[in-house]
Amino acid sequence: MRFLSQIFQPVITIPKGAKIKNTEITCKSQKLLLECGLVRPTSSGLFTILPLARRAITKLENIIHSCLEEVGAQRLSLPCLTSAKLWEQSGRMEDIGPELIKVEDRHGKKYLLAPTHEEAIADLFADVGPLSYKQLPFILYQIGNKYRDEHRPKHGLLRSREFSMLDTYSIHSSNDCATNTYSIMTEAYKKIFRSLDLPVHRVQAPTGEMGGSLSHEWQLPAEAGEDTLAVCASCSHTALANQSNTCEKCGKGTDAVNSIEVGHTFVLGTRYSEPLQANFIAQNSSNMPLHMGCYGIGITRLISASIESLSSDKSIRWPKAIAPYSAIVIGPKEGSKEWLGHGFDKVESIARQIEQNGCHADVIVDDRHALTIGKRLMMADRMGYPYIIVCGRSALETPPRYELYRSAEGGAPQILDIHELLATLHKQNKNKIDVEYSEKCVAK
Structure with a gap:
């Protein structure tokens, strides 16, 4: 049992009737997290996560661990620093360059604070392999801090420079196997969001700079969201909004709803394994590139997004499963x-x-x-x-x-x-x- 007087919770009390001018606070989740003593900004896009918010994050992590362990995923930890050479080999250094936070050690070797770890996973399997097709598939995951040099950090934890994220990677001997695991991971994601009782929509999305053959975003409706969903009132079909405002399923009109992307899943194919030479030994004894999938959930973003979705302007409302x-x-x-x-x-x-x-x-x-x-x-x-x-x-x-x-x-x-x-x-x-x-x- 804990006593509230002993909790480190630096609440910001605003005098009744006071007019507060703070252009940096741009959404209610940011305002509530700050005023209720759950986070503390240190500089632009960087936050200290205080004890009560940390407790909510731990509860969310435990739900994720449980759901992923059920589908046979294994936890690992990859370094936050990734060799810049790997990103040059995959071709993403040029594509995402401005968003990468780059560092150099005393020997002149270049690294970056990884926003994601596809290259690192492919390099890991290149280093230990080639594995036999009999050993596959593997599902590996980690929860850790990621980094992105946002041009304009805003909305508090919704768009920050340092953020906590689940990233999961699946390794396969064929595209069919990768697609099957994609379906398994989709069900695991649905269970995670059901546990939170959040109305998260899974919508097909372009693969973009990540590459691959298949991609879905997981979107939570919220007023402060920077994405837009097209929701059909007739058949309930949901998709990313386009210019037609017509449902592709039934042909009827759609309503535009602001939303926040809280997860993203991909079938990557050999997009990273080929350039990084991550191979396996096929049944015919030949060396073949691994097929990969990746699956992400923004942990701190989901905490903030759930508050954004459920709360009033004056009071926080948590998913019950992750209330501090x-x-x-x-x-x-x-x-x-x-x-x-x-x-x-x-x-x-x-x-x-x-x-x-x-x-x-x-x-x-x-x-x-x-x-x-x-x-x-x-x-x-x-x-x-x-x-x-x-x-x-x-x-x-x-x-x-x-x-x-x-x-x-x-x-x-x-x-x-x-x-x-x-x-x-x-x-x-x-x-x-x-x-x-x-x-x-x-x-x-």
Whole structure:
């Protein structure tokens, strides 16, 4: 159990009625993350991720680990610095040049801070290979920081110079095998976004500078998005917007919706294996170039995009699965009548019981008892904790009853005794487990 007074959360308090002029804040997710003490800018496009946001990212990473391990993916870590020579061999140094952050060591050897690792993976298999076709396929993934010299960083974590990213690479002996893995990874991606309960659309996209034969973007509708989707109200088909405004599936009109790209998947073919000589030994004993696929999710971008999509201008709303804490318990104001009858020891007891009934290590206590319940309730709602439990006037009843607020729903609280409260929270957790189990059965 954690206490809110001990959390490093440098909240920015704006006086009521004050007019704030800050042209650098360009969207609500950036504003909320900054004002709620979740991130701190260090310079243009660079941010310190503070403890509560780091906790949300860790939860997201755990969901991703689980979904990828289920499809047989193996985790590895590649260096952030990649030899510039590899990018020259693949031909991408010229294509993406201005976006690359380049460095040189004391011996004059040139490197770059990698925005992605296709060349590094191809070089790895060139170095250890050639492998036998019998050993393939492999799915390898990592989660780490990537770097891009954005011309104009904006929207906070949505477009920054340093960002956390999942990048997954699949290695195959044939295009058919690569396409089959692409389908498997597509289902894994769908499960990740289902776990977050986010309306992410998978749309066909050009392969662009990455190359390859097939590409899909994963787009989350949001007002601040720089991409545009064409959504058909008639057949629900969704695609990247074009000039026709006509649905390619049913021929009817479409609505334009702003969106944020949170993931991208590719069938790369031999685009990187051929120039970097990453081969395998085929069944006929000949050396053949590996077929590759790659799959990315912007971790920090997805955190920000989900807030952008779900939140109001004044309050954060998280996907429940990645809220920094699932529940917060607010006790009475110190010195009040409620405090004398339901003091801090009883507040701690409530929090412990909630932890023991399905919220293990996921409950925080607002122990700032000098503040009124109303003030702390307002701040908890602004932070978007899914469940807010208040020990107020009803806690003096026999038996004591507690107010349960759900930030995502708003409105009046439920007034519950401890058994009803625990049963309600347990039911919510059980529903989550049942959904996950059902998805696992379907996946199998």
